Amino acid sequence: MKRYAPILKSILLYALLTGATILMSFPLFWMISSSLKTVEETNSPGIVWIPDQPTLAAYTGIFQNENFLRSYFNSVFYVTLSLVGTLISIAAVAYAFSRVEWPGRNVVFFLMLSTMMIPPQALIVPQYVFFNKLDWIGTFNPLIIPGYFAGGAAMIFLLRQAMAQIPKELDESAFVDGANHIQIWWEIILPLVKAPLATVATFLFVGLWNSLLTPLIYLQTIDLYTLPVYVSTLYNINLTTQPWPTIMTSAVLTTVPLIIVFFLAQRYILESVVVSGLKG
């Protein structure tokens, strides 16, 4: 009996994980399958798992849709600009919180962390009023500029934890050799935190790419709409028959870049969660 225990155990393991896989990936399968159906098939009383004659009509339709293409371009444009600035400024701030000693550092760090408790909704209206004074409504500025000033306490925390674990002697000897902070930051510290940087970049990319509320509030004209804002307009609550194939096609096309980025970065993500000292 004991001889069979390991086999039983791995059967149980695979059974559990297969169940989880079906549960986790069925909706994604359904998204792709629905994007290849006709409207009649998505709204028919019978189950169409995989359409008999998959149609790319929804795809060709959406690729001819000027508003969709423009929103895709807008998303790429704003996410790239925002990502670059946010990443550089977060790395700089994490450096100041981990490699430089200065009075009051822990207090300031704690205050910064406590901003994570502020409900984002609480800031929306005062921020709107502020950006309105700057005449930034209907531009990408409210989405891009704040990132250049280190957006996201959680990301700073992650990077700071990683930087704090690098031995102090490394930058001290570089100082003696006449290097300055900028050089040490760029040439010594940043190359040593590549994995956490990749993780932060991935999380930021996912967050920015998927962001709905702020673009919805600030962009206001269809010419500037980002992808999620445009996709949200496809679902019309007043219609009894939703154009599900088109909605699901746009969902697939929104998701593809995310899956690619996540696939490329996933090994860094686990590695840096370990490094950030979550184990206590």
Next chain:
Amino acid sequence: MTRAQEMFSVKNRQTITWILFLLPAVAMYLVFMAGPLFDSLRLSLYQGEGYNPTTFVGLQNYRDLFTNPLWREKFFNAFANTCIFFAIHMLVQNTLGLLFANLLSSEFRGRNFFRTVIFAPATLSVLVTGFLWTLILNPNWGAVNKTLIAMGLREFALPWLGRENLALPVISLTSVWQWVGMPTVMFLAGLMGISDELLEAARIDGASEWNIFWKIKFPLLKPVIGVVSILTFVDNFNAFDVIYAMAGAKGEPAYSTDLLATLFYRTGIAGEHPVGIPNMGMGAAIATMTFAILMTGVLFWLYISRKQATE
């Protein structure tokens, strides 16, 4: 120069240049967060229509929120719903995360594949998740109900998002589906920090996997459980997108999925039927209360974790 003098001049240079690194963040937090936060606190003491209420009313908004039946009912309904929404995440999402992490922590074929599959939904847009589940759970042509009917279980083919006592748990579970990868990854990281020798020794002594989990892994994971819990708390008391995508800003049906964030959005930004004009002062009061709840929770957590650390 001696080495000590060298180090001294280095320290001096340090004090000047670190400011460069910090300046952007300080500016950001003052201008884009601290400013608006205090502005929001100030606004909660005012009344008036539109985005710039001008009549100072002291604590009247808070008094209304707690004593005026109209507001009290809405506020406590949203508060109770938010608590349920959080509790479902805490219990289901984090328990599943712990289970998945425990399964994924041993070496076996296909481990990376399963890890990817479990984490993948966390990269999706909440909007996409919302649409996707709205389609799957549609009472007439959704995949769930069609399958149930095909299996002869017509009486279980319910209007999942249309019933007052069902909608909130169902939406919470779709959100659990999306985010379960987060605690999984964090617990996995924690489990990987436990030394293999310790677990091996316990196995040689004949301890069952069940006992190893509860007697060794679980106690060592306590700090991670703390971090995961507090993140779950903060995230879910701020939740907005998933309700907005699946139940609309009014938390349909009949406000049964209304959360603090959607109540705030309707009151302070969108303006609520029948008036249709935003009540910024009251909105700010609701936001302040949400902030107070979060603050209480986080301080309580800090107190507990301090106490555990000194024990």
